[in-house]
Amino acid sequence: MSSVLRLIIAFGLCFLPAKALPSTTMPGTHCPTLEVSDGKARQSLMHYVCYHTSPPGDPAYQAQSPAELPTDLTWTPARGNDLVFTQTDSVYWIQLDLQNSAAKTGFWYLRLSYPLLDDVTFWQSGASEHARVATGDRHSFDSRPVDYRYFLLPVTLEQGQSRTITLRIKSSGALNVPLSLVSADQAIAQSNRFTMTHGMFYGALLVLALFNLLLFLSSRTIYYLHCxxxxxxxGMFMFAMGGFANQYLWPDSPNLANNVIPISLALCALAMLLFSRSFLEAGQNTWADRTMTTQVWISVGFLSLTMILPYSLTIAMNTVLGIAVISSMMAIAVVRCRQGYQPAVWYLTAWVAMLAGVLIYALAAFGHITHFLATEAMMQTAVGGQVVLLNYAMVQRWRLLNEKLLAVEHNARTELESKVHERTAQLRNTMKELEQANRQLAVLSMNDSLTGLSNRRHMDNRLSELHAEALRTGHPLTIALIDADHFKKINDTWGHSFGDNFLQMIAEILKQHVKRPRDMAVRFGGEEFALLLPDTDCSGAKRVCEAILSEVRKSQLETPEGGTAAITLSAGIASLAPGESTADLFKRADKALYQAKASGRDRINLAEKPVLSEA
Structure with missing residues (x-):
C-alpha cells in the first residue's frame, strides 16, 4: 500500500464519530464560581466552565432557555480542557458562574473564538441589557452585539454582583468552543495583533494572485492564470473559514456565508488540478494526464453537488476530495521527478508542506484536536509557504526553458561557424539580421511599448548621467512629474482599452512639447509621466508643463458610446539643488505632484527648495 493511500485512509478515519475532548472528565453537579477581578482566574476560564450534551430526545434538547432546563440536569465540568465536539445533531448547553468582589464595577467580554457555529444563544442572569443574545452564522451578522468575526458578549458586573452566563450551541458541523474572558484593553490588543497578521497574509495572497494574473496577461502562459x-x-476559503467573509462580504446572507466554505473548497481542488495539468507537462494521453482529467470532472461534479446537498455532507466530501487531489498530485510529481523534470522537485516540496497543514487544520475544524486558533495560524503559514514554493517552482521552470533556448542558440551558432567558409554571404546576411534584431530589442528595452516614450529603466540611466553632468558643470537640471487626474474612473467607466487611448494621446502631446535633443519624455508608471529637462530651470519647466496641461485640457476622445471624454493633468516640478542626490530630487518632485493633486488637481506645483544642513 502506497504512502499516499495510507494518508487518505488515515484522514478518512477522522470522520468517524468521536467523543468530545473534555468528556473524559467525570460528570458533576457543580462548577466553581469565577472571580472576574482575578486575572489569573480569567486565564484559567475553562476550569470554571460546565457543559451538558443534549442529543435528540433528551429533555434539554427542546429547551429554548435556561428556565426550561430540567432541575436535575447533570453538568460536566470542563476541568481546563477546550470544548471540542465532532459533527453531531446534539445541542450543547454551557454554563459559567461569575462574581465581582472588587471595589468597583468591571467590564469584560466573553469571547467565543470560533466563527463557524450555526446557532449560538447567550443568556445573562440579572442583566438589564443583552440578557439574551441569539446569533451564529445562520443569522445575519448584525445579530451579534459586537461587530467582530468572533462572538463577543459584553459582561458588566457591579461591586459584589454575581451572574450566571448560559450558552446554547447547535451547529451542522463540528463544534469548537474556545472561550475566554478578556478586558476591553485585551480584546483590542489581540484584535490589533490579529488584524496585522491577517492583513499581511491576505495582502500577500492578493499581491501574488495579481502578479500571476499579470504574468499570464503578458506571456499568455496558462499555468500563471491557473496559479x-x-x-x-x-484565499477565499481561508477568508470564509476565519469568519471574515461573513463579516465583510455578505453579512446579510447567512446561507451564502455557510455554503461558500464547501464551494470554495471544491474550487480549490479544481484550481489545483488545472494548475498541475498545465505545470507538470505530463503529456497527452498518459496515465497522469488521464488521472488529472478525470479528477477535474469529479471536482466539477462535487462542485455541482455542493449547491444542492446539505453543508454537513458537502464539507466532509470536499475535504476528502481536496486531500485526495493533493495526494494524487504528489504521486504524479514524484513520477515526473524520476523522469528528470526538475521543476517538479519544488512543486512536490510545496504540496508536502501543504498536505501537512491541511491534515492538521482539517482535524481541528472537524473537532478532533483543540487549539483551532493555533492551527489556523499554522494553516496560514502552510498556505503562504506553499504559494511561495509554487511560484519558485515556476521560476525554475522558466529557467529550464531559458537554458533550453540558450542551448538551441549555442547549437545554431556552432553550426553557423562550421559553415562559415562555404556560406560566407549567407552568414553575413544572418549577422545583419541579428544585429538589426538586437538594435530593435535595445530600443524596445528603453521604450514603453504602449506610448513609445522612454521607460523607467531608460530614465534612471539618463537621469544619473544628467545628474553627474549638472553637478560637474553647475548647469540647471529640472525634473517634472506628471500624473493623469482621476484615471481610474476612466478605466472603470470605459475600460482599460479606452484608458490606453488616453495614455497614447497624452504621450503624443508630450512629444510635441519636448523637442530639444537632450530633453526626455518618460512613462514610468500606469498613468504617470516624467520630463527630464537639462539646462532648464523651474520657470522654464513650468512654461513647458503649462503648455502641456493646456493642450491636454482642451483635447477630447470619443467614448465607446459615441460621446466625448476629457482628462486633466497635475504636475510637480523640482530643480536640482547643489549636492542633492537623484533620489532626493525625485522625492521633491513627487511631493510637489502630490501637493498639486491635494490642492484640486489640473495644476502645477513647484517643489520647495531643500533645507541645506550647515557644516
Missing part, C-alpha cells in the same frame, strides 16, 4: 485562480480560491 492566480488557485491562490484566489484558497
Amino acid at each position: 492566480a485562480f488557485y491562490i484566489t480560491t484558497m
Whole structure:
C-alpha cells in the first residue's frame, strides 16, 4: 500500500464519530464560581466552565432557555480542557458562574473564538441589557452585539454582583468552543495583533494572485492564470473559514456565508488540478494526464453537488476530495521527478508542506484536536509557504526553458561557424539580421511599448548621467512629474482599452512639447509621466508643463458610446539643488505632484527648495 493511500485512509478515519475532548472528565453537579477581578482566574476560564450534551430526545434538547432546563440536569465540568465536539445533531448547553468582589464595577467580554457555529444563544442572569443574545452564522451578522468575526458578549458586573452566563450551541458541523474572558484593553490588543497578521497574509495572497494574473496577461502562459485562480480560491476559503467573509462580504446572507466554505473548497481542488495539468507537462494521453482529467470532472461534479446537498455532507466530501487531489498530485510529481523534470522537485516540496497543514487544520475544524486558533495560524503559514514554493517552482521552470533556448542558440551558432567558409554571404546576411534584431530589442528595452516614450529603466540611466553632468558643470537640471487626474474612473467607466487611448494621446502631446535633443519624455508608471529637462530651470519647466496641461485640457476622445471624454493633468516640478542626490530630487518632485493633486488637481506645483544642513 502506497504512502499516499495510507494518508487518505488515515484522514478518512477522522470522520468517524468521536467523543468530545473534555468528556473524559467525570460528570458533576457543580462548577466553581469565577472571580472576574482575578486575572489569573480569567486565564484559567475553562476550569470554571460546565457543559451538558443534549442529543435528540433528551429533555434539554427542546429547551429554548435556561428556565426550561430540567432541575436535575447533570453538568460536566470542563476541568481546563477546550470544548471540542465532532459533527453531531446534539445541542450543547454551557454554563459559567461569575462574581465581582472588587471595589468597583468591571467590564469584560466573553469571547467565543470560533466563527463557524450555526446557532449560538447567550443568556445573562440579572442583566438589564443583552440578557439574551441569539446569533451564529445562520443569522445575519448584525445579530451579534459586537461587530467582530468572533462572538463577543459584553459582561458588566457591579461591586459584589454575581451572574450566571448560559450558552446554547447547535451547529451542522463540528463544534469548537474556545472561550475566554478578556478586558476591553485585551480584546483590542489581540484584535490589533490579529488584524496585522491577517492583513499581511491576505495582502500577500492578493499581491501574488495579481502578479500571476499579470504574468499570464503578458506571456499568455496558462499555468500563471491557473496559479492566480488557485491562490484566489484558497484565499477565499481561508477568508470564509476565519469568519471574515461573513463579516465583510455578505453579512446579510447567512446561507451564502455557510455554503461558500464547501464551494470554495471544491474550487480549490479544481484550481489545483488545472494548475498541475498545465505545470507538470505530463503529456497527452498518459496515465497522469488521464488521472488529472478525470479528477477535474469529479471536482466539477462535487462542485455541482455542493449547491444542492446539505453543508454537513458537502464539507466532509470536499475535504476528502481536496486531500485526495493533493495526494494524487504528489504521486504524479514524484513520477515526473524520476523522469528528470526538475521543476517538479519544488512543486512536490510545496504540496508536502501543504498536505501537512491541511491534515492538521482539517482535524481541528472537524473537532478532533483543540487549539483551532493555533492551527489556523499554522494553516496560514502552510498556505503562504506553499504559494511561495509554487511560484519558485515556476521560476525554475522558466529557467529550464531559458537554458533550453540558450542551448538551441549555442547549437545554431556552432553550426553557423562550421559553415562559415562555404556560406560566407549567407552568414553575413544572418549577422545583419541579428544585429538589426538586437538594435530593435535595445530600443524596445528603453521604450514603453504602449506610448513609445522612454521607460523607467531608460530614465534612471539618463537621469544619473544628467545628474553627474549638472553637478560637474553647475548647469540647471529640472525634473517634472506628471500624473493623469482621476484615471481610474476612466478605466472603470470605459475600460482599460479606452484608458490606453488616453495614455497614447497624452504621450503624443508630450512629444510635441519636448523637442530639444537632450530633453526626455518618460512613462514610468500606469498613468504617470516624467520630463527630464537639462539646462532648464523651474520657470522654464513650468512654461513647458503649462503648455502641456493646456493642450491636454482642451483635447477630447470619443467614448465607446459615441460621446466625448476629457482628462486633466497635475504636475510637480523640482530643480536640482547643489549636492542633492537623484533620489532626493525625485522625492521633491513627487511631493510637489502630490501637493498639486491635494490642492484640486489640473495644476502645477513647484517643489520647495531643500533645507541645506550647515557644516
